[in-house]
Amino acid sequence: SQTIHQWPATLVQPVGSPLSLECTVEGTSNPNLYWYRQAAGRGLQLLFYSVGIGQISSEVPQNLSASRPQDRQFILSSKKLLLSDSGFYLCAWNRGPGELFFGEGSRLTVL
């Protein structure tokens, strides 16, 4: 069956610390993968998407980065977190035209 996993589910980090959020997909190959951020009271903002290993496209300039070291693995990183990085991060893969299948999300609080 097709599943998508994100971890950690919850993370509290101090300003200036590094970040690594991981996402893995099972039951499909060569998926298009996405990282979205949902800030409080706002909609979803696309951060990165990837159409294959090592292929990353960034939608907004920021201090976050993404990597895709394996076909079904997508990682969101930061070297130094900012307060404004707090939010709910969702990984998704494209199951059909616009039909995104989302992970459970990772809630990041930067203090």
Next chain:
Amino acid sequence: AQTVTQSQPEMSVQEAETVTLSCTYDTSESDYYLFWYKQPPSRQMILVIRQEAYKQQNATENRFSVNFQKAAKSFSLKISDSQLGDAAMYFCASLGGSQGNLIFGKGTKLSVKP
């Protein structure tokens, strides 16, 4: 650039009643898709319904249906026989670009009263 606007930050409906959530969009694409996603308190986003712009017939999924007005660029969601489990954030979205990137509205929080 594509935009999606949801003008109702919050809505409330009585259990078993019908409610309509509004959405307008703007796109330069000639062929596109529109979606409604649901985000319950568990926070995982779930696809509710999708509409292909070239289809004139409004999409339906059980108690969920859309009113797609292409000329007006309007895409509202109707929930019939509302249930307590329908309480959630609802996001309207349009498909933009060739990579399958969804553009989301800011969402409408739906409360269902028993």
